[in-house]
Amino acid sequence: MKLGVSPDTFPPRSHEAKRISVVDAAASVFCREGYAGANIDLIAAEAGVSRQTVYNHHGDKEKLFMAVVRDLTERCNAGIFATIATFPDQPTGLESDLIAFAVRMNRNCICNRDGRFLRKLIQAEGERYPELFAEWREQGPGRTWSALAARFARLAYAGHLSIDDPDVAARQFLALVNAELQTTFMLGGMPTEEEVLRSATNGVRTFLAAFGRRKAPAARQAALAHA
Amino acid sequence: MKLGVSPDTFPPRSHEAKRISVVDAAASVFCREGYAGANIDLIAAEAGVSRQTVYNHHGDKEKLFMAVVRDLTERCNAGIFATIATFPDQPTGLESDLIAFAVRMNRNCICNRDGRFLRKLIQAEGERYPELFAEWREQGPGRTWSALAARFARLAYAGHLSIDDPDVAARQFLALVNAELQTTFMLGGMPTEEEVLRSATNGVRTFLAAFGRRKAPAARQAALAHA
DNA sequence: ACAAATTTAGACAGGCTTGTCCAATTCGTC
């Protein structure tokens, strides 16, 4: 009796597995081909199920699309908050800690499959489903930014940074560490590990040059110190 | 004899006007609906011509799409270089001059119709037409960034800024002055004049805090000066 | 092993879209 293994609801088992596999394949196809260009037959084939199964599970192309967006939004937000939880509140080396944090943010939230897919769907179909993406807007950027801002405010309060407006600083931090990846993102590409590291390094150095306390913590600040 | 009015080439007159009107309408529809969802009948209606005229001029949905992208790329690049030509090489007030430049850049190149349309087409269809957007990549970001980097290098050489790598500084400048507009851009929206100004102001201040010579040029630097 | 539920393959209608063809009409030029 392996009853313990199955969940409490009756949908047997493979039922849910297929549902997930359909949503995953749909995300991929919607991103590649756009909503109008996405073909249910292709989604079914890519998911390894029959077309009828897609309709059994999701009823409708539009409902399937909504399920995809909700799924991606949820996973992305979870990833973002999990990563923000690793923010260096008590940094040993501020520059290297912030660089490592920026790399984690990029790798786990922005460059990964879910992040790239969600971003593309928002850009392509955001205007067509206002309420769907309004939800993303509130849950995602809104809460992300204020959570990150709170972390920076704490760093400033502890004397590691000199910040006027933590919300502005948080947005600028993200903009800076992604500054050199914009073109790659624009074309839907995946930056290499080295590009991510370089962009994060350059971004954090500029960020610290602007917001860092002048304790001459690292080498780069030499140019500022000789004044 | 109004011969002087007509251009030197023989295509009568309204011919070219309709061609432009078709490309404009096509840009709008391709952006709104995506390539697959774009309907030639709708493009024709929006351009105020018959469907047959669209085919007479451009032959094909794909050729029409290419014409749209080429058109937008050309106009955007022209606008970007025209705006870079207004870069403050001999600034009177560095902060306010850079803010004004950033606002011009946003208004004339990034937020205007052509800029938003081109960005969305690149994001949505960039992977499907690699050679078409490779051209954009070389002509656009590549040349834009190095042109802007050269201007910043000159400012640094003249003693107004302290910059290690002008290419990095140029990319970070653009990232900073757009930092607060990302969400709006993502959803294809048009930021207000006030949002553009605020983002540019905050971005330039941080940029100068990082790269400015410490002559205490403005008020904001007070926080740095008391050290 | 049996019974119920799920999945599958395929056929199918209905709708929409692209691209072509054509006759009638309008437009610009001489």
Add this chain to the structure above:
DNA sequence: GACGAATTGGACAAGCCTGTCTAAATTTGT
């Protein structure tokens, strides 16, 4: 006013896609 080119509206075939239906095959739980 007349001529030629461009434009128009509409009909049209061909193809593709969505969503439904059915009967057979497979899987699941007991």
